[in-house]
Amino acid sequence: MKETLNLTKMLLSANFGFSKMAYDVKNDPKKLGMPLLVLFVFASMIPVYVLYMKLLKSIYLQLFVLGQEGTVFAILFSGASIIVLFFGMIYAMSTYYFSKDLDRLLFLPLKEESIIMAKFINMIIYEYLIIIPLVLPAVIIAFEDMGGILYLIYFIVGALLVPVIPLSIGTMLVMALMKFINLEGKKDMLRTISMFAILIVILGIQLLINKAATSIPPGSEAEFLEAMLRNENSMVNMVGKSYPPAIWISKALYGSSTLLGAGNFLLYVAISIGFGAAMIRVGRKFYIEGYFNRGDMTSKRSKVDYNDEIRARRIWQSIFLNDMRIVMRTPVYLFNCVSIVVLLPVILIMMPLLSGTGEMDIFTGLYVGNEKLFALILIGVFVFVAGTNPTQSTTVSREGSASWINMVLPIRKKDMFIGRLLFPLLLQSAAMVFFIIGIYFIIKPGIATVVISFIGGFFASLPVIAFGLIVDTWRPKLDWDDPQKAVKQNMNVIFNMLGAILYVLGVGFGAYALIFKVGLAIEVIIAFIIILGVVLTGAEYKLFKNIG
């Protein structure tokens, strides 16, 4: 156990990089700017958080009136668990397989369990960054009605255990995936794809169960309401159906003073521990072995066909090719940069399939007669999608210690600018196309809407993508030992996202005022947005030329 804890501590400090930060700040006080900036970014999210707390409070009050206040826990705990499960697989993949620290640990006399557990605890602590802020308000809101020492203990233990079950499931799935999907050559690619397939299946099952659990058979609404009012907190069972542990912890919380509460609490803890133990067993069997047959480079050692392989290209083409190859061949980058493009439309397509066609008619009804406004809103969504994609905002960072190459080569800024913009633009275009295809499952937009929103979306995303490129050229994160840090722990991604949000909001308010107050035609606004995109990108290019 001591070994595990030591290892955990070491991994944590390596991952969060506090010691390096402290060293940097001590040696060069100017470096303090960065942590302060991070703090500022978090501080700027406080209003959103306050809004969240208010929303939660009002939900709670409404549920309270119905005698269903325990449901708030079921909603939060099952929601949090699904989030953990979803991201957990990706985390597990990178923590256990794509991070290189095992190379530095395996030759030490450490027990396998210690390594597995230390990494697991590390992931759990990461998850707390999301889970704790998500569930914390509930304990305060409901404290007046349910408060007590036991309630507090149940809540703290319950919240701390939230990631255990979903992360265990995710880790076990990933370990099995690594062990059994093992095709020569395209291993990394194949595993990445299978992981997405599993994620989509999980998401689908979740949604299906949710739908089955929450839909009320037509005609029996009255009986349903009556049953709900008769039995206190009966809704907990309904909401938590897709994730039973959420039911147990909810029952424990609202019944914290009863024996039944204690029983449910013990059940929750026991099952969590059970899953954790199962994970360790599976890990012992599969992990190290899977690690060894991770993507060893296929070495062909075959002579090149010089006529075929030696080919002159334009400089910007060559830069673009490099950028794309690095992303497509590094699984972590593939998840983070390309996955959004695929996942978004899948979710869109699944929505109507799951919730039945009836409700979707509403959207079609809304669309008809508001085609132009719809195109405008779609453009806004596209810009947001562009801003959340980390491809452009990590393009230099991804090169890491190899970035010296592009720095010493005589590459004109123009070639660099074009070459590095191309791949993110390509992804953005693909995302827009898929997105539009996804929308076809919900409404049937006309061809004019499709074309206008695509062209508008392209030019409106241009400055956002260029902004990400500029931020990452200006302050790339190069000193990583593990490729995932270049993307996952890179503030440039957040800056790019914030920039995109500000841009969308700014242009959105402007458009709103011009359309509804001044009375300008939407076509004019869209034309203006396209011109603005081009002009802004031109200005950004000027800025780019002056960096470094």
Next chain:
Amino acid sequence: MLKVERLSKSYGSGKIKAVDNIDFHVKPGEIFGFLGPNGAGKTTTIKMIVGLLKPDSGTILINGVDNQNEVIKAKRQFSYVPDDHELFEKLKGIEYLNFLADVYGVDQDTRSGDMIRYLKMFEMEKAVNDPIASYSHGMKQKIVLIGALLNDPPIFILDEPMVGLDPKSSFNLKELMKERCSQGKSVFFSTHVLEVAEKLCDRVAIINKGKIIAQGSMEELKGGAADKESLENIFLELTE
């Protein structure tokens, strides 16, 4: 060819003075060795020359081009081989070489000829089709070297080029250096291996704690002393 004047650089807000007001001049057709103990400031100097670090003060003229003012033009005057061989691990060797040739603007015919010649010379023909991540240290170094050789600029800058190369490759590299010099181009490289410096270099500079403490041809360094002192002894005395 390469003219460095009053060059200084310190790290960590001026606490560590890595390079302290140094001057030297590499002439056309010359192999110039840059010697000094660990931490003397060799890599720091070279990084300033190639544009990976900004000098605190001083000027660097590469083939007459100031590398702070005319950045791109200055970068066209040299190729560079660093001391560590960090590369785009996911690219194949051949893809990396093609990229460099594109950037240096090498046309199709020249690049085929040169690539084939150097790949053969450094025995990298078989490996060049594999991802760089699968290379050994020495192989990575060779691919960097070949990449740098695809360009044929006036000056060739290398940081510790012999470390990690097998005997045959390091012999080939030395021959290539001489070949370039006979064409009137210059080579500037840092090294710890004094025998190499003694045999290969027309002139050397010895740097210690950021300052150049001796500079000149072998003869000059030996000060015409009758007893044929070796470079090793001079080095050890000077860097005491």
